[in-house]
Amino acid sequence: MQPSILPVQILQIGQLVILSVPAEFTTMVGRRLRDAVKTVLTTGCNSRFGSNVRIVIAGLTNTYSQYVSTFEEYQVQRYEGASTLYGPHTLNAYIQEFKKLAEALISGRSVETGQQPPDLLDKQISLLTPVVLDATPLGVNFGDVKEDVSNSTFKRGDMVSVTFWSACPRNDLMKESTFSLVELLQDQNTWIPAYDEDDFCLRFKWPRPAKLSPRSYATIEWRIPESVVTGVYRISHFGASKSLFGSIRHFSGTSSAFVVE
Template identity: 50%
Template sequence: MTLLRFMDGASGKNIGAFSWFATHGTSISRDNKLISRDNKGVAARLFEDIAFPENALLRRSTRTKMTNTRLRDFVQGKNFRRKYKFIENFYQNILSEIFHQKFLTDLFFPTLSIQIIKLGKLIILSVPRDFFTKFRTMVGRRLREALNETLISSSNGEFNNETHVVIVGLTNTYSQYITTFEEYVASTLYGPHTLSTYIQEFKKLARAMVEGINFPLKGPSPPDLSSIQISLLLGPFVDSPPESLKLVDIKEYIFFPKEGYFTKGDTPGATFWSANLRYDLLIEGTFVAVERLQGERWIVVYDDDDLSLFFKWKVDNSSYQGLTTIEWEIPNEAVSGVYKLKHFGETRIIILSPIS
């Protein structure tokens, strides 16, 4: 694991951190129906809560190199060759020149961007690959070793054995696998020499950086294909709860104790009629919040970024209307007080009417 820490020069106080650690970004199974940050997001959030409990000015858990964590068996099963030949012919048809010319644009980018960022003796390589499953362990090792060797040999003592190279994937674009020549397989779009090409170009950048050479003008930018993207997902229509009801009317309380109040470890919640969430994904906001009464004001203490708060949306099979379920597992650090659950979102009552 690599940790880059930021400190206030005057006070010596930690103000932020970047971390790179080689683990798969997700480990929950496909049966999970919740949108979850999984282990990298959870690690970043817990780190933020511990290191910066009052005000996290800067915290980021970065994507880095790794291999796939899934266990696979080695048995092909019966008639595997017949299945292979079928799928081989199927893909030959889809990827044929005629199909490509009539129906598709380029299947992958002819131009890719790479970058090197230098912070003292920390060298960050920006590569347009998914390092969770598409960047093999030996690939990362060879790339880092090649860059270390180039930096040390090309510099006048600026870089030495303390130079540390980290790799950041999914940078600028996405271009599938990188494998070694020996491991060449699957979706390595640019052929068996992909790794050699990356090493060659990164070494050019590294030498230009340490020698102070102005690198030639950048090459052509990848094409902008946003205007020809195809989506098979229909947009939401209108929101209307069952007759005589309105949005946010309660359908059922999940749990309410006989004592009349909740304690730590309880899970208060409710299910109510709700609008479709796709009108506004609230990227910079939250779909749900737990608010605590403080004096005469309600303040947000938990939102859908917290591990204790669960937000679920589904379509009711009997009415085809939206139902939202909110559950809050009261954590041990919760302060005694008066709380409420609050839902945020947009709705459309009539087709073509404004979203509000």
């Protein structure tokens, strides 16, 4: 199923202009679109762009609609032309709309959003079993340490491992945050982030002790890099648990502090 409504977007950062397109453009399509937009931006008495304006095409943004080829490429019907879904004049349509956006950018005029793409999230079919319940043993809270660091002092290249009582990560994917974090002690009373899941040296593992068990735990492993700054560190875990009635509660936990020499 292919989208029938496509979003286009233009962004400006100084003399850098970014054209956000929801498809893969051939090189010639990209050249023609950039030339058309540059002509609009650099002509006219109200233009604030000089000849050194840089126009960048950011493909595959906001949605995906396969390829866009030129009229000539479409006639040949090789891979890109045959994958241009909306016909041989697709490029002309993009040029037309981006010219409108460029003119509005120069004049500071607002642009009508137009018809919005339909929201199909409620029509998605998922075969993934939903999270029913998260639980911990009696007297244990989510985020409590199950197995703490093995030593108080480590060296570069060592593996530091901590296991926390946790909950299913699907309760909150932590898109704007992280499940695991290595923190460095600064000024004797302030913990600052040092490494998170963007770093290859840090791994987050989440198992259940049994397939149908509501209990689970998270093991965070940190392979201390050679470039690490010596100091006092700790490992923190963040997550969200689900109750039997469906409410979601966030939690966190930290390991004992340890020294990296």
